[in-house]
Amino acid sequence: MIIELRRIFESDDIKQEFAYEFDAGDELISTPIVVKGYVKNATGIVSISAEADFSVSTQCAKCAKDIRKKLNVAVDHFLIDELHDEDNDEYIVVEDMNLNLDDLVLEDIYLSLPTRFLCKNDCKGLCPYCGMDLNEGSCDCKKPIDPRMAALQALLSDDE
Ligand SMILES: [Zn+2]
Numbered sequence: 001m002i003i004e005l006r007r008i009f010e011s012d013d014i015k016q017e018f019a020y021e022f023d024a025g026d027e028l029i030s031t032p033i034v035v036k037g038y039v040k041n042a043t044g045i046v047s048i049s050a051e052a053d054f055s056v057s058t059q060c061a062k063c064a065k066d067i068r069k070k071l072n073v074a075v076d077h078f079l080i081d082e083l084h085d086e087d088n089d090e091y092i093v094v095e096d097m098n099l100n101l102d103d104l105v106l107e108d109i110y111l112s113l114p115t116r117f118l119c120k121n122d123c124k125g126l127c128p129y130c131g132m133d134l135n136e137g138s139c140d141c142k143k144p145i146d147p148r149m150a151a152l153q154a155l156l157s158d159d160e
Pocket residue numbers: 060061062063064065118119120123124125
């Protein structure tokens with residue numbers, strides 16, 4: 001959605017609400033992104049404040065289980081028509097008075113997403129030897145102290 005900001009910038013006391021949804025066009029984000037919020041001008045300071053709700057569908061980085069998480073990301077910025085000496089992510093420069101809200105929301109979402117997802121914080125992952133899901137029990141594989149030791153053990157056990 002494009003928000004036309006001229007009217008907002010030109011009035012000192014105005015608040016314009018919006019609520020809409022859009023598709024991220026991304027495999028990770030599995031639902032439309034629902035955005036709700038407002039732009040306002042309070043005595044010359046223009047800001048946007050919104051929340052984006054969506055779900056991600058991905059796999060646990062440790063055990064590869066399918067996971068789906070509902071997430072909520074806040075989108076809060078000051079909007080300025082030209083850059084003075086602000087050097088801060090909080091400030092968004094909208095020179096042509098048109099704010100592309102989809103782009104801004106997506107940017108904030110991608111900045112906030114973790115680099116990997118886990119099915120639960122203490123996921124034990126899979127045994128690197130037999131592939132057993134260690135969340136469901138333990139296997140008989142020896143736990144090596146060091147990956148180089150593991151390689152050595154694998155070599156030795158081939159001789160058996
Ligand atoms: Zn997991």
